[in-house]
Amino acid sequence: MSAVARPQSPRLALHCLSAALLAALALAGCQSTGSPADTRAEAAPAPVDTAAQVQSPAMPAPPAQPIAEQSAPAATAKPMADALERVQVTGSRIAPAPMRHSDARAKFAAAPQGFIAPAPAPPPPPPIYQQAANTEKYAAREDNPVQRASEQPLSTFSIDVDTGSYANVRRMLNDGIRPPADAVRAEEFINYFDYGHPAPASRAVPFKVSTELAPAPWNAQRQLLMIGIKGFEVPKHNLPPANLVFLIDTSGSMNSPDKLPLLKSAFSMLARQLRPQDRISIVVYAGSAGLVLPPTPGDKQQEILDALERLQAGGSTNGGDGIRLAYATARQSFIKNGVNRVILATDGDFNVGTVGTDALETLVADQRKSGIALTTLGFGAGNYNDELSEKLADVGDGNHAYIDTVQEARKVLVQEMGSTLMTIARDVKIQIEFNPAQVAEYRLIGYENRLLKREDFANDKVDAGDIGAGHEVTALYEITPVGSAATRLPPLRYAQAAPAASAKTGELANLKLRYKRPGEDRSQLIETPVLRSGERAAASDSLRMAAAVAAFADALRGGSQYDGWGWEQILGAARGVKTADPWGQRAEFVRLVERAKAQIGELKPAANVAVSQ
Structure with missing residues (x-):
């Protein structure tokens, strides 16, 4: 029996037509250029590897070889020495260079006709650090305590040229914050200002020592001794060639307007002062450390400025690796008889890697023996590690400053460029012996963390502070003469009688x-007596200004030392100084005292204390 053909239903015909259309579309897709996977791969932007070495924005550079591999050590060198000498890029915090217009047009022309891929999403901004x-x-x-001269006639300390404490406290007062007492270091307040100490007549001795003795402004029954040291000046064009390594913290904590952006402005100022014979390198560190700019001549300023501008913040802070890489880079471009220095810029928040303060101090102390100094520049608020920044500068034969404004950056890196970079005297120590026949009591103002043992003074193996070209160092002693009614220490039951007058009775003290x-291991000695006959009837403008700054520091710490002075007396002394104020620093000081007075409240002087005029 034959099969009978049945007519197709309209629904079945519609399904057949749909299948034919789908087959045609699939065939057309197979004939197009490339596969869908290829199209997606071409349209998708390549991820930016932040751990890769920085390439030039103009053209791709070949992979950089570690500097240490360019001059490999001998096979017999120790592994530890190899590690210290190796300069290898392990990370960076550089923004990707923008695409050129010609590259964009070429990429668009290569896209398949009839299909335009959507523009890739821009990379997300670095996360904002949350403190x-x-x-x-x-x-x-x-x-420092009051000392009785008959019991402790010697006072020994290392000089200090740091100024970071004053600038940091200024930032707090301007922000309406009461500074913690430990943030105030009197010697750094005093040394922030220029007192016009006389300079040496020649370079036979790198600096000149001067003294001034006058009645203490806050108590006429006491005296104030000012010791001034002034280094010889070196014009910028006569500075020796510089090998500088900018070691820049680009961790997430630096993502704040008062940190990395201000840092870029500060280093840009210094970069514009460089000469062709100078060399600049840039090392950054966050979760890892990287060489952003290899040693570059100072006259290639645009390359240096471009590298600074592209820095970004993000990640944790591996400061230990950064310091190691910076020293290795400095050693590779070491300039004999030149300025070799690492300049560390950070908020001091070391939280990954070699984090222990003692470990970092040991690392820096070991490296200073190679002739490379360390300067530290502090930035920002909230997590600023002042303690670590100051200690690293001390053991690194450098200085510490705090940058809170563009004006402060100009002061430290432009106006004081010679003193910041060029060392003219190392391991400078002061020892003063007071004559018990003339001095009943004395007190050193500040320098609490720079005190030395009496035997350390003549020990050339003991490290001390350095002086840069043109640097000024000022130290103040408050003295209570024998016979004064203003002594503060109670009498002792079994104390020996005061020493009899001697041939040296005219000497108040002996200063050594x-x-x-630089480059020498044996110290030189300078010695000069402080004569009682040299006392002035009234303090000079320089001494009155130094006294006002010292009293201000004490007032911020609680106001326990300057019995006859309060806020009005401090303001009056500063306003009464008539010397030139070309940079407005004294006027700014007066404004800070007024702010502190408003924030802290009344500071009344002690009653029945005679003050000198």
């Missing part, structure tokens, strides 16, 4: 100073 709480760190300290010339 949970104020974690600023300051070393605890106590004011030791220093080393």
